[in-house]
Amino acid sequence: MKLSVVDLNIYANTDKINEYVFKTFIRILLTRGDYVKLIIVDNYEFMSKKAAQILSSQIILKPNSVLGLATGSTPEGMYEILVKMYQEEGLDFSNITTFNLDEYYMINPNNKQSYNYFMHEKLFNSVNVLPENINMLNGMTNNIEHECKSYEEKISKCGGIDLQVLGVGKNGHIGFNEPDFKFEAITHLVELDEETIEANSRFFNNKEEVPTKALSMGMKTIMNSRKIILLANGEEKAEAIKQAVQGSIMPETPVSILQLHPDVTIIVDKEAAKLINEK
Numbered sequence: 508m509k510l511s512v513v514d515l516n517i518y519a520n521t522d523k524i525n526e527y528v529f530k531t532f533i534r535i536l537l538t539r540g541d542y543v544k545l546i547i548v549d550n551y552e553f554m555s556k557k558a559a560q561i562l563s564s565q566i567i568l569k570p571n572s573v574l575g576l577a578t579g580s581t582p583e584g585m586y587e588i589l590v591k592m593y594q595e596e597g598l599d600f601s602n603i604t605t606f607n608l609d610e611y612y613m614i615n616p617n618n619k620q621s622y623n624y625f626m627h628e629k630l631f632n633s634v635n636v637l638p639e640n641i642n643m644l645n646g647m648t649n650n651i652e653h654e655c656k657s658y659e660e661k662i663s664k665c666g667g668i669d670l671q672v673l674g675v676g677k678n679g680h681i682g683f684n685e686p687d688f689k690f691e692a693i694t695h696l697v698e699l700d701e702e703t704i705e706a707n708s709r710f711f712n713n714k715e716e717v718p719t720k721a722l723s724m725g726m727k728t729i730m731n732s733r734k735i736i737l738l739a740n741g742e743e744k745a746e747a748i749k750q751a752v753q754g755s756i757m758p759e760t761p762v763s764i765l766q767l768h769p770d771v772t773i774i775v776d777k778e779a780a781k782l783i784n785e786k
């Protein structure tokens with residue numbers, strides 16, 4: 508399938524997109540090609556397998572890789588396969604460094620709904636990644652600015668993220684960068700959208716328990732990763748995936764910015780791919 512990477516419908520009004528995005532856009536327009544690699548698979552199992560294979564290749568080729576990781580239902584299957592690869596094939600995480608995309612604000616890391624807990628349950632406790640190489644935003648911080656700034660500094664100090672794994676919200680959010688009138692640049696505090704709170708309430712006893720805020724890597728943090736893989740499954744993600752592949756690039760659909768990244772692979776099942784038009 509031949510896909511156009513950048514829809515020229517991009518907001519002409521440049522003050523709506525930050526300077527970084529604009530410069531990147533110009534650079535990519537000048538060297539335009541097929542940047543978004545799209546892999547459509549039959550189902551969730553194959554999506555998870557492909558994603559785990561890409562992560563394991565990254566780890567084998569660069570054992571001291573810096574990985575950007577996501578939580579949520581989408582990557583669970585991928586983590587399960589990676590744990591098996593560690594147990595059965597000796598995939599070695601001992602030199603890997605990880606940075607997670609986001610964490611709820613004002614949630615204890617030991618709370619079962621925290622992303623910290625999720626990552627330890629699904630991956631960290633079952634592989635040989637060193638605790639000192641695991642980086643998660645502190646959802647209990649009383650100094651948000653310092654927390655966000657030092658997270659960015661840590662990423663830079665580690666040489667930047669080699670491979671970032673992303674899921675996507677129904678509303679097109681990546682990390683917790685919700686639809687907005689501007690792209691947020693770096694790690695910051697976000698107000699979660701009603702739709703996100705509703706979607707994530709399935710992990711909590713009720714909607715009222717879902718935190719309304721979170722700390723999240725910003726769009727620039729994500730876009731600075733050397734490689735990105737975006738995973739999505741199910742019909743409810745179809746609109747977001749259409750936006751990621753061929754939508755206008757605008758902050759109202761954050762995932763659309765990925766079209767400006769030089770090395771993005773989108774792995775989706777048939778359901779999530781169903782609104783993509785062949786060109």
Ligand code: F6R
Binds near residue numbers: 577675683
């Ligand atoms: C999670 C994250 C979010 C999720 C998105 C989809 O760390 O950054 O962007 O990827 O909300 O969530 P699921 O996979 O539960 O549909």
